Amino acid sequence: MSQRKRVTRTLLEKFNCVPVFVASDLRRKYLDGFCKHQLWPLFHYMLPIIPDYGERFDRSLWQAYVTVNVMFANTVTEVINSEEDYVWVHDYHLMALPTFIRRRFFKVKLGFFLHTPFPASDIYMTLPVREEILRGLLNADLIGFQTFDYARHFLSCCSRMLGIHFKTQRGYIGLDYFGRTVGIKILPVGIHMGRLMDTLGYSETQAKIDELKTQYKDKVIILGVDDLDIFQGISLKLLAMEQLLKENSKWRGKLVMVQIANPTSTQEVIEIQDEIRASVMHINAEFGTEEYKPVVLIEQQVSHIERTAYYTVSDCCIVTAVRDGLNLIPYEYTVCRHGSGSGLGVSGADSKQSTLIISEFIGCSPSLSGAIRVNPWNIDDVSGAMHMALTMPDTEKEMRHEKHYKYVSTHDIAHWVRSFMGDLKNGTKSHSERRCWGIGLGFRFRIVALDAGFRKLSLEHITSAYRRTKNRLILLDYDGTMVPCNSIDKTPTLEVISLLNALCADSSNLVFIVSGRSRDVLHDWFAPCKRLGLSAEHGFFNRWQQDQEWTSSMCISDFDWKEVVYPVLQCYTESTDGSSIEAKETALVWHYQDADPDFGSWQARELRVHLERILANKPAVVKSGHCIVEVKPQGVSKGTVAEELLLSQVKAGNPPDFLLCIGDDRSDEDMFESIATAVKGFPEASLADVFACTVGQKPSKAKYYLEDTVEVLKMLHEFSMPSLLQEDHEWRNHGVFSCSKLC
Numbered sequence: 001m002s003q004r005k006r007v008t009r010t011l012l013e014k015f016n017c018v019p020v021f022v023a024s025d026l027r028r029k030y031l032d033g034f035c036k037h038q039l040w041p042l043f044h045y046m047l048p049i050i051p052d053y054g055e056r057f058d059r060s061l062w063q064a065y066v067t068v069n070v071m072f073a074n075t076v077t078e079v080i081n082s083e084e085d086y087v088w089v090h091d092y093h094l095m096a097l098p099t100f101i102r103r104r105f106f107k108v109k110l111g112f113f114l115h116t117p118f119p120a121s122d123i124y125m126t127l128p129v130r131e132e133i134l135r136g137l138l139n140a141d142l143i144g145f146q147t148f149d150y151a152r153h154f155l156s157c158c159s160r161m162l163g164i165h166f167k168t169q170r171g172y173i174g175l176d177y178f179g180r181t182v183g184i185k186i187l188p189v190g191i192h193m194g195r196l197m198d199t200l201g202y203s204e205t206q207a208k209i210d211e212l213k214t215q216y217k218d219k220v221i222i223l224g225v226d227d228l229d230i231f232q233g234i235s236l237k238l239l240a241m242e243q244l245l246k247e248n249s250k251w252r253g254k255l256v257m258v259q260i261a262n263p264t265s266t267q268e269v270i271e272i273q274d275e276i277r278a279s280v281m282h283i284n285a286e287f288g289t290e291e292y293k294p295v296v297l298i299e300q301q302v303s304h305i306e307r308t309a310y311y312t313v314s315d316c317c318i319v320t321a322v323r324d325g326l327n328l329i330p331y332e333y334t335v336c337r338h339g340s341g342s343g344l345g346v347s348g349a350d351s352k353q354s355t356l357i358i359s360e361f362i363g364c365s366p367s368l369s370g371a372i373r374v375n376p377w378n379i380d381d382v383s384g385a386m387h388m389a390l391t392m393p394d395t396e397k398e399m400r401h402e403k404h405y406k407y408v409s410t411h412d413i414a415h416w417v418r419s420f421m422g423d424l425k426n427g428t429k430s431h432s433e434r435r436c437w438g439i440g441l442g443f444r445f446r447i448v449a450l451d452a453g454f455r456k457l458s459l460e461h462i463t464s465a466y467r468r469t470k471n472r473l474i475l476l477d478y479d480g481t482m483v484p485c486n487s488i489d490k491t492p493t494l495e496v497i498s499l500l501n502a503l504c505a506d507s508s509n510l511v512f513i514v515s516g517r518s519r520d521v522l523h524d525w526f527a528p529c530k531r532l533g534l535s536a537e538h539g540f541f542n543r544w545q546q547d548q549e550w551t552s553s554m555c556i557s558d559f560d561w562k563e564v565v566y567p568v569l570q571c572y573t574e575s576t577d578g579s580s581i582e583a584k585e586t587a588l589v590w591h592y593q594d595a596d597p598d599f600g601s602w603q604a605r606e607l608r609v610h611l612e613r614i615l616a617n618k619p620a621v622v623k624s625g626h627c628i629v630e631v632k633p634q635g636v637s638k639g640t641v642a643e644e645l646l647l648s649q650v651k652a653g654n655p656p657d658f659l660l661c662i663g664d665d666r667s668d669e670d671m672f673e674s675i676a677t678a679v680k681g682f683p684e685a686s687l688a689d690v691f692a693c694t695v696g697q698k699p700s701k702a703k704y705y706l707e708d709t710v711e712v713l714k715m716l717h718e719f720s721m722p723s724l725l726q727e728d729h730e731w732r733n734h735g736v737f738s739c740s741k742l743c
Ligand SMILES: O=P(O)(O)OC[C@H]1O[C@H](O[C@H]2O[C@H](CO)[C@@H](O)[C@H](O)[C@H]2O)[C@H](O)[C@@H](O)[C@@H]1O
Pocket: 477, 478, 479, 480, 490, 514, 515, 516, 517, 518, 582, 584, 589, 591, 592, 593, 625, 626, 627, 628, 630, 665, 667, 668
């Protein structure tokens, strides 16, 4: 039997595992190349400015990364029961895997957990395949991070690079990604309590503990356990030890730092090793004697039993990593110090106590609130922390220990798995009922998931309804519906004007632009559209066609609230670079489209709360829209306009047999809602065909959606075809638009 077969069989029989075999050349490129030399340093916040420290981007290594991720996807495909099983992908080695799995199983229940840090967005954004990786992760249903900071960085990347913003609900964070909610989970990994307790109980462990107690009799031990890599900050720790001995002679001859440095395979190891060895020699020469070595450096792999014994006898454990995601050393130390009985340590303390000094930059730092947290770069700070830990009263050591032990023992690995899986199960509960289909090529692949009642508006369906009906009401939002939100020039294009004119030319149509824009702007923009109805400032002003007057059904004259609101908006504008105020006749709008996206949303949230507080007793409301916060009179909404237009037709005994209402933003949701209510309220109106349609896929009160403004125009073009052929020769003769351009 070949070695591969033997390994496969053993893994299956003993661990219920299926391996993925990666040939050595591919593995070198994938693991040593892309994972270790490109992703790993970058995810630890290191830019490859000097090629020796972090390799420059090499596309062939990325290709190897993708190949191996595909191999994992193939193996998963072979073993999975996609309807029942949950798939949980781990760590930065497999960030493209969710895309490949999702491609094959649209409804698979898929989680991902990142064990490393996730860097700040300005670091992450330097990665040439930044979007591919983000989109890969977003194909999971739940993405886990060790700390809030890492999650915050990821969310910031999604908002800056993909324009996807998170929402929070009842303590949970989620990102809307094409109809799916991708959950964000923040939970540091725990330790395996059972395994550690077993090791503590072994007689070999006790023998080693006894041996160490004899070896370090009457000494105080401060312990460091680190991998030998550039981020562990061992040299910084040694500098702090040197300073402590220099400034506090009482520790000379008494304090020993045992530093276990697990060998690793990175290129930089030799350089770090030389520095550490030189530092240890220097401290030992300066402060040591024949019998006393202040620093004991252990540079070989230490067994689990030995490490457990070292933890047990050490008075303090210190981690000074400059960046580290998953670091379980402080947790293991705490549990070993709790031990199974008395007689801990070599310095005579019998009670359960421990002291921890930990870097602010490691994943478990936020969860260990009783630890002395340090900035490892500040040598004074670290040496001061060592002194504090060693001189702390026993009662305080006990209290801090108790606090940590309670946390570590209840937040163990089993708790971590339960909690993650619980959220994954909850978040994927309705997967089977949803209608899903895949779109996008390569890494742009994603699933579009829709609730049972929500569907894409079929061009064929609506066009056939349009053709067979004779009395149509068409309500069109403007920004984000007729022109893309991100276009600089929002003036209607000739194509839009032409389409609107073609629709208005049909006497069976009543067409209205229902917008938040001011009446002056709408008047100027739509000057070529004589028969187009305009509804400005969310329906405050309405004009049925160009030769008629603007009217308002609102009897509102109290705009005093503007005097209170304006100074507040000014304040936010001054403090938010790129933001501006728009003063309309009836409303005030704070725009932040040109501000930093994160800061803008952050300020907008704050502004809303601020405004809602000061407007509590005023006749005005605060509404959010695409990059805007708007204050407008109470009772003014696009919903009211839609209802009024519909009602006026019903009252005239002319109820529409075709109703299309389309818009992209939150203000348009009011239209969808009031149409749904109105239709139910007028059964006599016999509205045969009602099409409430949102632009872009998102939770909506509309029943239908179209992807973008291009699809909206394409649909209007279909409607206007007969009119165009008959009546609008002028545009066609001037070649303003052609069929091929629109289709
Ligand atoms: O409710 P709508 O009809 O969609 O109108 C909402 C607002 O539209 C305008 O703002 C939009 O365009 C701005 C300039 O391009 C852009 O900065 C903003 O993000 C968009 O929302 C208008 O200026 C507002 O008064 C309307 O309320």
